[in-house]
Amino acid sequence: MNPVVLRIIISFFVAGAWIAGTTLIGERLGAKKAGLISNLPSNILISLLFVALTRGSEYASDATAGVPTGMLIDTIFLVVFIFVLKFGVIQALVASLATWAVSAAIVLKVLPPMDFIASTIAYVIVAAALFIVVRAALPRIAPNKKPTTFSWKIVGIRAFFAGTVVAGAVTIAQFAPPYMTGIFATFPAALTSSLV
Numbered sequence: 001m002n003p004v005v006l007r008i009i010i011s012f013f014v015a016g017a018w019i020a021g022t023t024l025i026g027e028r029l030g031a032k033k034a035g036l037i038s039n040l041p042s043n044i045l046i047s048l049l050f051v052a053l054t055r056g057s058e059y060a061s062d063a064t065a066g067v068p069t070g071m072l073i074d075t076i077f078l079v080v081f082i083f084v085l086k087f088g089v090i091q092a093l094v095a096s097l098a099t100w101a102v103s104a105a106i107v108l109k110v111l112p113p114m115d116f117i118a119s120t121i122a123y124v125i126v127a128a129a130l131f132i133v134v135r136a137a138l139p140r141i142a143p144n145k146k147p148t149t150f151s152w153k154i155v156g157i158r159a160f161f162a163g164t165v166v167a168g169a170v171t172i173a174q175f176a177p178p179y180m181t182g183i184f185a186t187f188p189a190a191l192t193s194s195l196v
Helices: 003-029 031-038 042-055 056-089 091-107 116-137 150-170 177-182 190-196
Strands: none
Touching: 003 042, 003 116, 031 091, 042 056, 042 150, 042 177, 056 116, 056 177, 056 190, 091 177, 091 190, 150 177, 150 190
C-alpha cells in the first residue's frame, strides 16, 4: 500500500479514537467540561502531525499560518449557529456550514494569505468582537448541571466525522498550498458534532 494512503487511513483512525475518547471522558465530567475537552484543537494537531509525515515538517510549519484564520472562520460559524438556532437545529446547521464554506472561499480567493502573527491578531480581534455581540444579544442561561450521557451511536458519529476531517486535511495537503491546508485543518468537526 502507498505510504501516503496508509498515513491518511491512520490519521482517520487516530482522530476518531481521540474524539471518541474525549467524548467518553467528557461524559463523566459533565456537559460544560465535556464541551471544553471535546473541542480542544486536537484535530488541528493531529492533522498537522500527519501532514508533516506526508509532506514534511516545513510544509506543516507553513500550514500553521492558516490555522488562526481557520479558527476565525470557525468562530463566525459558531455565531451563525447560535443566532439561527431559534429556527431549528437543521436550519442552524445548514446556515453555519454554508457560512463556513463561503467564509473559507472568500479568505482563500479574495484575501492574500497572512503570516501566523497577522492571522492570530485578526482572529483575536474578530473573536473578541463576536463574543461581545453574542454576549450582548443573548440572555444569560444557567448551565445545565445534569450529567451528560452519550450513546455509542453518538460517539461513533463524532469519531467518524472527526476522522473524516483529519483524513480530508491530510489528503488536501497532498495537492493544496500550505495556507489552504491550515484553514481546512480547522474545520469544526468536533464542534459541529457536539452542537447537534
